[in-house]
Amino acid sequence: PAGRDLLRVQGLQSGYGEITVLWGVDLAVREGEITALIGSNGAGKSTLMRTLSGLVPARGGKVTWNGEEIQGDSPARVLDLGIAHVPEGRRLFSAMSVEDNLIMGAYLRKIGRAEMQRDLDRIYTIFPKLRERRSQAAGTMSGGEQQMCAIGRGLMSAPRLLMIDELSLGLSPLLVEQLIDALNALNREGLTILVVEQDVVTALELSTSAYVMDTGRVVQHGPSRELLRDPAVRQAYLGVL
Numbered sequence: 001p002a003g004r005d006l007l008r009v010q011g012l013q014s015g016y017g018e019i020t021v022l023w024g025v026d027l028a029v030r031e032g033e034i035t036a037l038i039g040s041n042g043a044g045k046s047t048l049m050r051t052l053s054g055l056v057p058a059r060g061g062k063v064t065w066n067g068e069e070i071q072g073d074s075p076a077r078v079l080d081l082g083i084a085h086v087p088e089g090r091r092l093f094s095a096m097s098v099e100d101n102l103i104m105g106a107y108l109r110k111i112g113r114a115e116m117q118r119d120l121d122r123i124y125t126i127f128p129k130l131r132e133r134r135s136q137a138a139g140t141m142s143g144g145e146q147q148m149c150a151i152g153r154g155l156m157s158a159p160r161l162l163m164i165d166e167l168s169l170g171l172s173p174l175l176v177e178q179l180i181d182a183l184n185a186l187n188r189e190g191l192t193i194l195v196v197e198q199d200v201v202t203a204l205e206l207s208t209s210a211y212v213m214d215t216g217r218v219v220q221h222g223p224s225r226e227l228l229r230d231p232a233v234r235q236a237y238l239g240v241l
């Protein structure tokens with residue numbers, strides 16, 4: 001049912017080597033919603049996504065997916081459970097074609113050719129540019145096209161939750177608008193989305209709820225519409241009151 005917590009994060013701690021980055025993060029992602037993560041550079045947003053997807057090991061706390069504890073699960077297991085991660089910088093296989101990158105996204109699924117083709121067609125319907133460019137090496141595409149390909153690759157795992165790190169970084173306003181339209185359409189079809197977005201207005205307009213992170217902690221959260229009106233948020237992130 002829409003509105004229940006699909007993902008729940010309690011007291012999550014993680015870091016790299018001697019460095020602690022997350023000091024106990026609490027957050028919930030409700031099913032069927034778009035949730036945004038905002039906060040200054042280095043706040044730990046990417047580290048949170050990497051920890052949720054199992055790329056960085058959790059050092060404390062709990063991550064509950066559908067009622068099941070998943071902290072400590074491998075990236076493949078997390079993906080198989082239905083959580084896809086579109087990483088910062090997109091990390092495509094740049095020498096491989098767009099279509100082969102998309103197919104890589106489905107590597108854990110046991111699907112035949114017909115279902116693969118159907119899912120590729122669905123991605124190409126969402127992002128017609130990718131159909132046009134399906135034989136082109138992914139690394140030779142524009143930043144926006146690469147972001148579409150990275151999102152498409154994530155979708156090919158048939159996730160219930162799509163996590164996107166730095167949605168709009170370095171992309172033109174027109175492309176950002178296209179990506180947002182695509183995400184809204186996917187969300188209307190029932191996809192739950194967690195997005196890191198450095199443009200706070202874009203993040204809060206796109207999302208239903210948002211979390212503000214600072215130095216490894218959540219310092220504020222609530223309905224995005226309210227955060228957009230919040231004087232402290234406006235002053236800290238928009239430079240206006």
Ligand code: ATP
Nearest residue numbers: 016019021039040041042043044045046047048088
């Ligand atoms: P940004 O928008 O700049 O990516 P962020 O909120 O996503 O910010 P993180 O990328 O999670 O923040 O970085 C949080 C902290 O962790 C930073 O101090 C960063 O230097 C550190 N950090 C990130 N990745 C690593 C790594 N692989 N090894 C060591 N430290 C890292």
